[in-house]
Amino acid sequence: MWLLVALVLVLLYYLIRRHYSYWKNLGVPGPKPWPLFGNYADNFFGKRTARQIATEIYRDYEGYPFVGIYKATTPALMIRDPELLRNILVKDFKHFTDNDFEVDKEIDPVFGRNPFVLKGQEWKHKRAQLTPCFTSGKMKGMYIFLDTNAQRMIRYIEEETKMSTSMEARELCIRFTLDNVAACAFGLEGKCFDETNPEFRILAHKLISPEGLGKITSLIMILCPWVASFLKIKLVDKDTEQRLIDIVSSTLKYRKENKVVRNDFLDVMTEISTENGLFSEIDVVANSASFFGDGYETSSRVMSFVLFEIAQNSGAQGRLREEINEVLSKNGNKFTYEVISNMPYLEACLNETLRKISIIDLVKICTEDYTYESTAPGFKPLKINIKAGTSILLPVDGLHRDPVYFPDPDKFLPERFLDKQDEGFKKHLYIPFGDGPRICLGQRFGILQIKVGVAYIIKHYQLSVNSKTQLPLKFNPYYMMPDAIGGLWIDITKVN
Numbered sequence: 001m002w003l004l005v006a007l008v009l010v011l012l013y014y015l016i017r018r019h020y021s022y023w024k025n026l027g028v029p030g031p032k033p034w035p036l037f038g039n040y041a042d043n044f045f046g047k048r049t050a051r052q053i054a055t056e057i058y059r060d061y062e063g064y065p066f067v068g069i070y071k072a073t074t075p076a077l078m079i080r081d082p083e084l085l086r087n088i089l090v091k092d093f094k095h096f097t098d099n100d101f102e103v104d105k106e107i108d109p110v111f112g113r114n115p116f117v118l119k120g121q122e123w124k125h126k127r128a129q130l131t132p133c134f135t136s137g138k139m140k141g142m143y144i145f146l147d148t149n150a151q152r153m154i155r156y157i158e159e160e161t162k163m164s165t166s167m168e169a170r171e172l173c174i175r176f177t178l179d180n181v182a183a184c185a186f187g188l189e190g191k192c193f194d195e196t197n198p199e200f201r202i203l204a205h206k207l208i209s210p211e212g213l214g215k216i217t218s219l220i221m222i223l224c225p226w227v228a229s230f231l232k233i234k235l236v237d238k239d240t241e242q243r244l245i246d247i248v249s250s251t252l253k254y255r256k257e258n259k260v261v262r263n264d265f266l267d268v269m270t271e272i273s274t275e276n277g278l279f280s281e282i283d284v285v286a287n288s289a290s291f292f293g294d295g296y297e298t299s300s301r302v303m304s305f306v307l308f309e310i311a312q313n314s315g316a317q318g319r320l321r322e323e324i325n326e327v328l329s330k331n332g333n334k335f336t337y338e339v340i341s342n343m344p345y346l347e348a349c350l351n352e353t354l355r356k357i358s359i360i361d362l363v364k365i366c367t368e369d370y371t372y373e374s375t376a377p378g379f380k381p382l383k384i385n386i387k388a389g390t391s392i393l394l395p396v397d398g399l400h401r402d403p404v405y406f407p408d409p410d411k412f413l414p415e416r417f418l419d420k421q422d423e424g425f426k427k428h429l430y431i432p433f434g435d436g437p438r439i440c441l442g443q444r445f446g447i448l449q450i451k452v453g454v455a456y457i458i459k460h461y462q463l464s465v466n467s468k469t470q471l472p473l474k475f476n477p478y479y480m481m482p483d484a485i486g487g488l489w490i491d492i493t494k495v496n
């Protein structure tokens with residue numbers, strides 16, 4: 001009996017050792033993994049975020065073009081050499097067409113149709129269909145909804161600050177971006193500034209949030225996609241899914257019967273749906289729903305960090321307000337699409353926030369074998385044959401905060417985006433929205449809504465950081481996007 005147990009243990013040890021020798025056998029350097037947890041044990045035990053772990057490994061392997069790591073049990077190649085990174089995203093994209101994220105369309109009909117998780121030809125087809133939804137012409141048409149919601153937000157702040165000047169920035173940004181999503185993707189009033197817990201808020205919370213997505217679920221999705229696939233993990237629960245389908249179906253029916261045209265995303269998607277039978281109603285629902293994840297969740301987070309950075313940096317805040325007032329004075333004191341698009345310092349503040357606090361590290365899959373030999377100065381001349389199926393990690397946070405590419409990386413310096421002299425720009429390393437054929441589809445919408453919201457707030461209010469904010473910021477270790485523990489509290493007072 002004991003002999004059998006001993007034999008099983010020896011066999012297990014041998015198998016684990018063999019599994020975790022994948023990179024060693026290929027001569028790829030990398031940190032020592034733990035059985036089962038790989039290099040992410042601290043993440044599983046809630047000590048650090050996955051991004052913090054990746055950034056630390058990135059920094060430890062200076063001079064190496066790539067590093068072999070283990071995302072739990074899966075070997076993954078972290079890319080450090082800017083040339084290889086660019087090849088993966090742009091030049092040799094055909095070898096890396098998919099994201100490393102498994103969602104089964106049969107189990108998750110809504111999330112499984114999100115372009116971010118689609119693969120191969122199906123992704124290509126859907127991407128081509130959806131691209132016309134995001135042109136600058138379409139953004140201009142939707143500006144009116146964003147402007148109306150920004151005015152609502154100002155009225156809301158006016159009322160709230162009568163009671164207390166301190167506000168949680170993300171809470172405010174959630175209300176604003178959710179109202180935008182409701183208006184542009186569902187053709188509805190989100191009522192997020194009128195009601196404490198409107199239906200849209202509840203739905204969004206269930207659909208995607210650090211609590212809604214489920215700590216463990218999202219961790220498994222990112223670190224062990226094959227486990228998620230094996231366990232048939234469902235991201236969107238049945239009731240939420242059905243409610244989304246009902247909302248979109250009834251809106252579509254109402255518009256058809258009453259010949260309503262609003263020029264929003266729903267209208268554009270309906271055109272695709274009628275022109276092409278392959279784009280069914282569930283596709284329209286799925287794409288409207290993907291706004292929650294792709295549109296509201298990302299944008300509300302980024303916008304709250306922009307407000308937080310501006311609140312921390314009074315010099316930048318003053319300069320931004322001057323720009324806003326100057327542009328407005330030349331345009332009849334009225335915000336318009338053109339006015340918002342003509343504010344370089346506002347754009348620089350947004351870009352610098354996205355550099356300093358990047359929203360996500362990119363995870364790709366090698367879809368066709370690929371060979372690379374590093375010849376770049378400053379990197380060891382290593383060669384690698386990447387096998388199809390290999391997971392690839394592009395450490396956006398590590399790159400964005402590497403002083404070689406962006407000097408004084410932990411300082412908030414929007415000016416670097418005005419002259420673009422940093423080495424990182426020459427090497428195309430500023431990639432908060434990704435790059436190449438899979439670059440963020442909704443970046444124009446995301447950028448526009450954040451700019452509108454921030455411009456309105458800074459025009460009317462002076463911001464400073466409230467002592468309730470826990471500094472330095474610490475992030476929820478289980479959430480895939482930066483989620484500040486304790487919140488981002490700011491004081492808001494009226495500009496004289």
Ligand code: HEM
Pocket residue numbers: 099115116117127290291294295296298299302359360362432433434435437438439440441442443445446447
């Ligand atoms: C500031 C806000 C946003 C940030 C930082 C952001 C960032 C990103 C990133 C990093 C990716 C992955 C790119 C890659 O795989 O190479 C992505 C993909 C995507 N984003 Fe965004 N995003 C934002 C807002 C939005 C909005 C507002 C929408 C839609 C309304 C959107 C829709 C999408 C879609 C559909 C994809 C998948 C594209 C594909 O795989 O073809 N995003 N985004």
